[in-house]
Amino acid sequence: MSPLPARGSRSPRSPKKVWRAVQRLFDFAVAARDRAAELTPLRRFVETHSVLKAMGNLAGRAVLDLGCGSGQYARLFRAEGAGRVVGLDSSKPMVEYASRWEARVRSGITYLCGDAAGTSREAGPGPLRGFDLVTAVYLLPDASCEEEFAAFCATARQALAPRGGRFVAVTLNPDFATCPQWYWDYGLTLHTDQPAEEGASVLLTTLMGNHVVQWTAHRWSVAAQERALRRAGFSTVDWSCPEVSAAGRERLDNGFWANYLTRPHSLIVEAVAEPGVGPFRTDPRSRPGTPAATAVPALSRGFLHGGRFGSPVPSRGRAAGRSESGEGDRADGPPGLPRSGPPVDLPPSHPFSGGAL
Template sequence: MDEDHGTDFDGLAEAYERMATALPLREYVEAHTLFGLLGDVEGKAVLDLGCGSGLYARRLRELGASAVTGIDSTEGMLDFARRRAAAAGLDITYLERAATDPPAAGDPELDGRFDLVFSVYVLCYAPTREALTGFCRTARRSLRPEGGRFVFATLNPDLAVEPGWYTHYGIDFTIAPATRDGEEAPAVMRVPGFDEFPLLPYRWSRRTYEEALREAGFRSVDWVWPRVSDEGVAVHGEGHWANYLEVPHALYVECAT
């Protein structure tokens, strides 16, 4: 988790990690969809943009990525991520970076070093259009000059506004009204049992995401609907997932240079 939430997340990394693994939605839908998009990572250099507690960085290293780097603006998260990686015997580099504001002079530890950049619920925390474009520029500049992919999960711009739509899946939203131009409309996200995390993602429109990504240098932008794993269907049944798949709280985006 990156940007502007340092005071929220410092010291809460362990609880954040538990939240990331406690909800069936995150394994059966989020991880299933994300890893399907990432594909075979063996031998690839991967950047986790807004790595938070390092959960996905560790999994990508275990899946055979030759090098994994995680960046985040929150030192409490990075410290936790480093300790967890060390305990698991995984060689992962973690760097403190403000990804919304890539330095004009470049960043030799990131620029042009990666085959793949991924990010999970990070771009939707950009509080301004400029910050959103900054995230996209950091991702683009981190990819190798010969090309690469940026894959991310973000808040669905068309999030369901019906009260209780997502409570069946362990999450809930209070929807704020859109601003005058329809942008920067925050939605308070709550996870029952994790009251220390009242999250405030922004509902940027598809058009704004696409403009920011293309401004950063990505040629193609493809939106992907989430999928439920066979295990998720076997455990909970198809009917359980019907509301979620009709209007999911998150969508996935695959970008090419």
Template structure:
């Protein structure tokens, strides 16, 4: 997986200027994460560190970025040297993160789709669970198992997705970014909701919840609700919120 990202650090960094990413994706993730103040957070598959920096600026206490690509981490460390946010970066495999934890929260944006096999998917989920505290959460963005089969469906947002039928576990999905001067393609795998949930529960997660990406108020003000409706109708990615403990039960109100 890391090989296809080794030379893409600047291009990947540039994708965070795309309206889709900074007006829809990132606000949706941060809203789902909630209050970060005082938390210890691990950003797996951190790449050039864009989300790692957002987590630190959002109030998290200890923030560590983990990636298997030294090429990606070179950019992340360069940014840290200039911005001095206090973020740590380590080059390790998400399936074998070592004694980094425990963390209150692990974030993984577009990480699980790069599992080349179901065995690898299970190993990645176990790796995440191994560094979480007993009360910890894992919030990640997998590909939508029902993403559009029309390659140009997401073109208005600066990228295309090529996915062929029959769509089965492990079938390829190729993302091509074409935004301004940034052009590149990466290949990942598609997994069903049931396969994701099975891997997560077998890794030790007690509760799993799916959510959708939504445009921010700024995104709607800038581009209009209509611009985002195509994506909202059939998103290419979803939010998966996983907890080591069951969801708290809301107290019943007596009549």
């Protein structure tokens, strides 16, 4: 017979109860971060608006969200009328969080834990087949080498239905501004001490209310990304800049958005797969040396602005420091500021240090 606990002492909590308490704390932290992210101007007025615009009508569409994280976009796609929605992420805690959310709301979303760079090697029909649309919001910059980037693209292509479909991704703009305060007003800083070469590391710091999230991304040129997409079996690849929604322009004036629209930190790529062209049947245009594979507009001399490649527009924002000529490296920033530096700590007076929006 086990001895009774001493008066005033607590019985040890079972491992299951401890694990449930940890889960509740984790869920609370992720939910608070997601809510803070939804209030930032970039997410609220630019990113979400631009992604939905690029995806078009989702009614009844089958959508796969690669790198779904906590499931924010998967839930948004479902709310926009998508039929079958599947989210894939390599983080088991995030997938479990999204699954617990789904168990409460029962919206019909399936969440899977797996590596988007590894699922392309799976053969035969399965949960990652037969989609009309595949999305990846900031997944492609996770690739640290060309092989991993190519695997992400192959996974997206193989997940589409035999009749073809589209891959819509938000990726890092390789021509981002390196001035440490360029994105200050938008609660974002980017820092790199490496030359602008393929796969170079870039530290992104996002400030969402009281939450600070840092992420190491990798810089890939437009040409390198387009080559990988074509070799994966995508027939056409189109690029566009993020746009500010009408609500965003009404809430915040053009002066606020000027810097970001001049040099956004991200680009949207839309790759189309035609029937019969895919990972098992190579598109002739993807072969090296063909005009379609080599005539890729570069961002080194002109910036992709307003949905087309052209000269950058001088910024009149609060961190503007661009010359009117638009020549040279577009990392000048305000006079007297270093061309590159570590992430900037925001003071309490900064609009996003306390979630002003």
